[in-house]
Amino acid sequence: xxxxxxxxxxxxxxxxxxxxxxxxxxxxxxxxxxxxxxxxxxxxxxxxxxxxxxxxxxxxxxxxxxxxxxxxxxxxxxxxxxxxxxxxxxxxxxxxxxxxxxxxxxxxxxxxxxxxxxxxxxxxxxxxxxxxxxxxxxxxxxxxxxxxxxxxxxxxxxxxxxxxxxxxxxxxxxxxxxxxxxxxxxxxxxxxxxxxxxxxxxxxxxxxxxxxxxxxxxxxxxxxxxxxxxxxxxxxxxxxxxxxxxxxxxxxxx
Amino acid sequence: xxxxxxxxxxxxxxxxxxxxxxxxxxxxxxxxxxxxxxxxxxxxxxxxxxxxxxxxxxxxxxxxxxxxxxxxxxxxxxxxxxxxxxxxxxxxxxxxxxxxxxxxxxxxxxxxxxxxxxxxxxxxxxxxxxxxxxxxxxxxxxxxxxxxxxxxxxxxxxxxxxxxxxxxxxxxxxxxxxxxxxxxxxxxxxxxxxxxxxxxxxxxxxxxxxxxxxxxxxxxxxxxxxxxxxxxxxxxxxxxxxxxxxxxxxxxxx
Numbered sequence: 073x074x075x076x077x078x079x080x081x082x083x084x085x086x087x088x089x090x091x092x093x094x095x096x097x098x099x100x101x102x103x104x105x106x107x108x109x110x111x112x113x114x115x116x117x118x119x120x121x122x123x124x125x126x127x128x129x130x131x132x133x134x135x136x137x138x139x140x141x142x143x144x145x146x147x148x149x150x151x152x153x154x155x156x157x158x159x160x161x162x163x164x165x166x167x168x169x170x171x172x173x174x175x176x177x178x179x180x181x182x183x184x185x186x187x188x189x190x191x192x193x194x195x196x197x198x199x200x201x202x203x204x205x206x207x208x209x210x211x212x213x214x215x216x217x218x219x220x221x222x223x224x225x226x227x228x229x230x231x232x233x234x235x236x237x238x239x240x241x242x243x244x245x246x247x248x249x250x251x252x253x254x255x256x257x258x259x260x261x262x263x264x265x266x267x268x269x270x271x272x273x274x275x276x277x278x279x280x281x282x283x284x285x286x287x288x289x290x291x292x293x294x295x296x297x298x299x300x301x302x303x304x305x306x307x308x309x310x311x312x313x314x315x316x317x318x319x320x321x322x323x324x325x326x
Numbered sequence: 327x328x329x330x331x332x333x334x335x336x337x338x339x340x341x342x343x344x345x346x347x348x349x350x351x352x353x354x355x356x357x358x359x360x361x362x363x364x365x366x367x368x369x370x371x372x373x374x375x376x377x378x379x380x381x382x383x384x385x386x387x388x389x390x391x392x393x394x395x396x397x398x399x400x401x402x403x404x405x406x407x408x409x410x411x412x413x414x415x416x417x418x419x420x421x422x423x424x425x426x427x428x429x430x431x432x433x434x435x436x437x438x439x440x441x442x443x444x445x446x447x448x449x450x451x452x453x454x455x456x457x458x459x460x461x462x463x464x465x466x467x468x469x470x471x472x473x474x475x476x477x478x479x480x481x482x483x484x485x486x487x488x489x490x491x492x493x494x495x496x497x498x499x500x501x502x503x504x505x506x507x508x509x510x511x512x513x514x515x516x517x518x519x520x521x522x523x524x525x526x527x528x529x530x531x532x533x534x535x536x537x538x539x540x541x542x543x544x545x546x547x548x549x550x551x552x553x554x555x556x557x558x559x560x561x562x563x564x565x566x567x568x569x570x571x572x573x574x575x576x577x578x579x580x
Contacts, residue, residue, distance in 0.1 A: 103423045105424075127382065169356050173359050173360075188356060258522070258526045261529060262522065272512045275534075278533070279532070282374075292532075
């Protein structure tokens with residue numbers, strides 16, 4: 073199976089895609105826009121994360137294109153300590169600034185010198201003697217480098233969510249929608265959300281985004297915890313307030 | 327005046343800071359977290375943009391720290407074409423992938439070869455003969471490179487918003503708040519937003535973010551178009567539903 077995804081090889085996006093698809097033929101793209109424009113039908117990209125951003129691009133491009141979300145993949149971000157050297161020989165630690173910031177405890181305990189790289193995957197490619205990298209386990213595997221220790225990040229739980237577009241159907245428990253209000257007035261969002269509240273639907277995510285038609289014009293991206301008849305009724309209700317686009321019904325795959 | 331801001335030198339964040347502060351002594355930090363941790367009291371960082379992300383980090387760190395938002399700066403993102411060569415001698419164009427994607431028209435018109443760099447500022451530093459970079463005007467100035475043409479991006483309006491923290495007081499027209507619901511039930515967000523709707527306050531931005539205490543626990547970041555008595559009443563109303571943190575009252579500086 074061929075899948076377009078945000079590259080480069082060995083990033084957490086790659087690891088999440090392998091978790092979901094198993095063996096697959098990757099079509100690595102360098103931006104989220106290129107993933108959307110790829111001729112490869114099945115697509116994979118981050119939608120909410122702390123590492124590397126991406127959520128705004130994904131949401132803006134979902135709004136404009138005719139793709140269907142078919143699954144949500146949640147990946148806990150565990151940084152592996154990757155090195156040819158033993159723990160006591162390491163003097164320098166390389167990684168993306170955010171991965172370094174998320175692993176302060178182990179770094180200060182060993183008094184390692186920090187070197188920033190553009191991506192966690194690149195850090196692994198650049199390891200020299202006496203150096204280590206913080207990156208995904210898949211990056212160690214691809215570069216045939218040993219993992220000294222797994223999950224070395226500070227305790228705080230850090231997960232990233234990804235979407236599969238145009239993939240195999242999954243059980244349907246959630247839905248993503250774009251709400252485009254027909255006007256801008258105080259309380260309009262409150263009125264639109266009454267459609268979800270009235271049909272007893274919980275929202276797990278909401279985000280406003282500029283339409284780019286002009287400053288101060290917004291649309292809303294929401295994730296609803298329903299994909300049944302209640303959702304249909306909520307959409308009917310929402311359509312009395314503006315244009316509604318159903319981006320897909322799907323379930324979360326851990 | 328000393329200001330901590332997201333670096334490197336010559337990016338759009340630098341340009342926006344210069345627009346607001348005029349002459350200032352920059353303390354460049356390599357991540358948004360480092361800006362928050364800097365001993366420099368006045369801080370400056372992106373809060374909503376399409377170039378380079380950053381919004382999630384800014385919002386998560388505003389929630390945890392005791393900083394006050396004192397101004398919002400809006401910068402239209404105009405890519406300048408920077409080169410030692412004349413328009414007809416240029417063969418290669420260098421920039422961040424998003425800047426290249428936003429300037430497709432001029433690139434395909436001249437059939438330039440695209441080369442991706444990690445930042446728009448870096449593209450300017452790396453210009454060779456027959457090459458040009460897409461970057462901010464301030465990057466051209468810093469590197470003493472000529473601007474061949476200003477605002478070469480495709481027509482779509484692209485703006486980035488920035489926050490000044492702990493700066494000089496400005497007129498107060500807007501407010502940013504963190505809403506932490508006391509429980510998770512269908513309709514709770516709708517109920518909380520009734521406090522704004524009931525007091526005739528428009529929201530210009532809303533975003534849910536995971537609390538990181540556990541999957542599925544969210545807080546909300548909202549921007550309200552009021553900073554007067556109505557806001558005080560809305561906050562009183564909101565406090566009946568959960569914990570509320572007022573991040574600052576400020577106005578937008580164009």
